[in-house]
Amino acid sequence: MPIADPELMKIVENRILNKKICRVCGAINPPTATRCRRCRSSNLRPKRKALAAKK
Numbered sequence: 001m002p003i004a005d006p007e008l009m010k011i012v013e014n015r016i017l018n019k020k021i022c023r024v025c026g027a028i029n030p031p032t033a034t035r036c037r038r039c040r041s042s043n044l045r046p047k048r049k050a051l052a053a054k055k
């Protein structure tokens, strides 16, 4: 279902993309996290992907 409201779209985008993913266990952490909350690894990557690429 496409989201028509561009303002709402931005909020949704931030909610989805503004996260950090653990490279070790794949857990989703808050963007402020410096360590994984599950395995304590500091090997985190930011989840930033263009939504436009999604079909």
Ligand SMILES: [Zn+2]
Pocket (backbone or CB within 6 Å): 022, 023, 024, 025, 026, 027, 036, 037, 038, 039, 040, 041
């Ligand atoms: Zn982890």
